[in-house]
Amino acid sequence: MISVNDLSPGELAALLHFHADAGVEWLLEEEAVDRFAEFEAMKAARRSAAPAPQTAESREAPARQTASSAQRGAPQPDRSAQRPQPAIPDGEAVQQARFAAESARSLAELKTALEAFNGCNLKHSARSTIFASGDAESRIMLIGSAPGAEDDREGQPFAGRPGQLLDKMLAAIGLDRSSILLTQVIPWRPPGNRVASPAEMDICRPFIERQIALAEPKVILLLGNFAARVFFGEGDTIHGLRGQWREIAIGGKLISAIATLHPQDLLTAPVNKRLAWNDLLSFQAKLTDSNSAS
Secondary structure, three states: OOOHHHOOHHHHHHHHHHHHHOOOOOOOOOOOOOHHHHHHHHHHHHHHHOOOOOOHHHHHHHHHHHHHHHHHOOOOOOHHHHOOOOOOOHHHHHHHHHHHHHHOOOHHHHHHHHHHOOOOOHHHHOOOOOOOEEOHHHOEEEEEOOOOHHHHHHOOOOOHHHHHHHHHHHHHOOOOHHHOEEEEOOOOOOHHHOOOOHHHHHHHHHHHHHHHHHHOOOEEEEEOHHHHHHHHOOOOOHHHHOOOOEEEEEOOEEEEEEEEOOHHHHHHOHHHHHHHHHHHHHHHHHHHHHHHHO
16 A cells, blocks of 8 residues: 555645545544444444334324324425425436526526536536636637536636636636636536446537527637537547547537647546647637628
8 A cells, every 4th residue: 555655745635636526524533433333333322212013003193193184284294395306207308308498588597597408417416516617709619528526616617726727728818717618518417527428418518509509709719628529429538539620519600619638637648638739729710710700
C-alpha cells in the first residue's frame, strides 16, 4: 500500500482532487469507529423495534380509534404525504419533459420548468440543477457533458479546476464566460460522475435542445466525448469526433458545431492541449467569419 508520505505534493493534490470529483467529502474521522459493532447495534435496534404479531383484536383497534377520532372531529393525518412518490416510466417521463420544455417561451421559463421537473432520477441524487449561465444574446454557446462534483456544489457549470482551465482557454481566443452562454447536456450530476444512461439522456434531451432553440446560437462548441456523441449521433471517441465542423438540426434550424476535449480531459492528459488549441483556433476563425457575414 502506498503511504501518503511517499507522494509528492503534486501527486497528493491530484489524489485529493480525484476523491473530491468522486464525491468523497472526508477521508478520516477524528476518532476511530468500529463499523462492525455499529452494524450489529443497528440490527439489534431493528429487531427490538419490530412490531409484535397482530391479533384480530389489535388489527381492529386502529379502525376503532380512527372512527372514534372522526366522531370527535379530530383532524386525520394526511397519509398521502407519507407515501413514496411512484417512479415515472421512462417513456412517460420523456413525454413530460417534452411538454415542459416546449411550453417554455424564454430561457427564464425553461429554467423554472427544469427546476420543477421531477421525472429524471438523477435529480434526486444531485444537490443542484445546473442551468445555462452567461450571455444568451451573444449567440455563442459552449455545451459540456454533465456537471461534476464542484459544479454540483457551486450550482453553476464549469466550476473548480476544469472551469479555471476553461477560462484560460476562452481568454486565449478573446472570450470569457460572461460574454457567451455556458451549459451542460445533463443538468444534474450523475452519481460518482458516471456517464448518463440512454434513458436518462432521452429524458434530458428536450431541455438541452430547447435551450439551444431559445438561445439561437450561430456556433456551438461541444466539450467532451458525451456531448459530441449526443449531438453528432456517433459512437466514436472525442479524438475521432473533434476538430470537424458539422451541422446539427435543432428547432428546424441548422447550427454549425465543433467538438473538442473537455477541460477535465486536459487536466488528466495535458499532452492533448495542443489538439484543443487547434480546435479553439478553428472556433475563433468561425466566429470571425460569422461576425463578418453579419
